[in-house]
Amino acid sequence: MKIRRSTLLVPANVERMVAKSRDFAADVVMLDLEDAVPATDADKDKARTAMSAAVAAGGFRAREIAVRINGPRTRWFDADVAAIGAAKVTTISLPHTDGAGDVARAEAAIAAIFSAPPDILLAVETPATLLELTEIARHTRLVTALYVAPIDFTLALGSTALLFGAGAMTDQGQLDYLRRHLLTVARAHGWNAVDAPVVPDPRDPAAVRHAMAASRAAGFDGASALYPDHVAVANEVFAPSPQELAWAADIIARFEGLRDGRTADTTGGKLVMVQHYEFAKNLVALAERIGT
Numbered sequence: 105m106k107i108r109r110s111t112l113l114v115p116a117n118v119e120r121m122v123a124k125s126r127d128f129a130a131d132v133v134m135l136d137l138e139d140a141v142p143a144t145d146a147d148k149d150k151a152r153t154a155m156s157a158a159v160a161a162g163g164f165r166a167r168e169i170a171v172r173i174n175g176p177r178t179r180w181f182d183a184d185v186a187a188i189g190a191a192k193v194t195t196i197s198l199p200h201t202d203g204a205g206d207v208a209r210a211e212a213a214i215a216a217i218f219s220a221p222p223d224i225l226l227a228v229e230t231p232a233t234l235l236e237l238t239e240i241a242r243h244t245r246l247v248t249a250l251y252v253a254p255i256d257f258t259l260a261l262g263s264t265a266l267l268f269g270a271g272a273m274t275d276q277g278q279l280d281y282l283r284r285h286l287l288t289v290a291r292a293h294g295w296n297a298v299d300a301p302v303v304p305d306p307r308d309p310a311a312v313r314h315a316m317a318a319s320r321a322a323g324f325d326g327a328s329a330l331y332p333d334h335v336a337v338a339n340e341v342f343a344p345s346p347q348e349l350a351w352a353a354d355i356i357a358r359f360e361g362l363r364d365g366r367t368a369d370t371t372g373g374k375l376v377m378v379q380h381y382e383f384a385k386n387l388v389a390l391a392e393r394i395g396t
Contacts, residue, residue, distance in 0.1 A: 106223075107131050107167060107394055108249060108296045109326040110338035115140035116158065116171070117151035126164050130335045131326065132225075133166040135159070137184055138174050138199055148180045152187040159191045168195055170225060175200030176210040189217035197225045197251070203232035204239040211246050223248040225298075228286050229256035237289045249296035250286050251328065254279055273302045287323050300328040309337065316341040344391045352384035359384075 111132040114125045117140075125133050135158060141151040155171055171193045173184035177200065188196060196214060201207045211224065224246040228234050234257075240247065254273070258265050263278040283299065290297035299322075301315030312334055316327050326342050329335045344352070358369045359381040369376040 105294060105296050105325065106248070108298055109342035109394075110329050110335045111170075111251075111298060111326060112166075112329045112332065112335055113140065113172070115151075116155040117141050117147060119154065122154065122158050124332075125166075128165060128332055128335055129339065130166050130329065131339070132168045132170050132195070133164055134170040134172050134197055134225075136172045137180070137187075138172050145180075148174070148183070152183065156187060156191040159193060169193070170195035170197050170223075172197035172199060176206050176213075177202070181210070182213070185213050185217060188214075188222075193222065194220075195223045195225065197227060199227045199253070200229055200256070201226070201233050202230050204236040204243070207233070207240050207247075208243060211244060215246065221246055225249045225251055225296075227251045227253045227256075228282065229253040230260050231257075234282055234285060237285065241289055241293050247295065249298060250290045251298045252279070252283060252286060252300045254282075254300050254302050257282055273304075276302060283322065291323065296325045297323065298326045298328060299324040306330050306334075309333070313337050313341060343394050344387045348387055349391055352387045355380050355384035356388070 108131050110130045111134055112125065112128055112130040113134045113136050114121050116122065116135040116137055122135065135155050137148065137151050137155060141147050159169060159171070171188050171191075173188060173196060174180040176198075198207070198210055201210065207226065214224070215221065224244070226233075226240070226247050226249070228237070228250055233240070237250070254276070255266065258273065258278055261278055265273045265275065265278055287297045299319035301312065301319055303311040303315050305311060316338055319327055320342050324342075327334075327338045329338055355376055358371065358376050359378070362369060367378060
């Protein structure tokens with residue numbers, strides 16, 4: 105899996121925002137052709153041109169540059185696919201699919217214009233796509249990450265949680281199954297699972313950190329960052345902390361020091377089994393891949 109702790113969405117048609125995003129240390133900077141761009145043919149054309157120029161110019165600090173295209177049922181999809189192919193984009197965010205059929209058709213259109221297979225980051229925004237994730241996983245050749253899309257999914261359910269705006273989603277029970285199932289499928293197939301924490305006030309850094317910490321505790325690899333300030337929070341929260349690495353070093357030393365055929369250590373009343381050992385090694389490996 106790639107390192108995708110933080111994903112920052114940037115409107116491809118707003119030149120000053122694209123320019124600023126070059127300095128952001130997000131793991132993924134996602135240039136948007138979809139919701140952040142007005143739904144007119146002229147604005148979509150302008151955004152494609154700006155995206156292509158930005159990708160060609162490069163200079164981003166991000167580990168990965170992605171482009172979010174318009175959904176496969178929109179009239180802009182084909183032109184978006186042609187544009188990302190010409191720009192040699194290697195990571196594509198696919199939104200607004202309604203089940204496995206949409207994903208398959210979109211993937212076929214994308215694969216047809218790329219000599220080397222790109223990565224698809226699949227946003228799970230509809231009940232049909234969520235219910236058919238297992239089928240999608242069985243047939244896909246390009247999906248490498250699943251993204252939680254809380255606002256669109258809530259709307260698709262007909263939930264009243266958005267009755268007073270996105271900030272009203274303090275009780276997010278309608279998202280429980282989405283998160284659990286998405287995470288399980290991602291883990292089963294070696295894909296990234298990226299959450300999108302929703303807090304009443306996204307300008308509250310403590311609330312944002314708490315929500316991201318809960319996502320990481322559940323098993324997610326990263327989170328979408330609503331604001332640039334959230335990037336550093338996500339990068340920190342979804343990386344092993346010094347305390348975790350100290351714990352991992354102790355676990356590894358204790359387990360590798362076992363003798364006489366023992367498979368567990370209970371020194372000091374703290375049980376260490378092979379599961380702890382494997383998890384500790386994974387933490388250390390993740391830190392090494394991140395470069396911390």
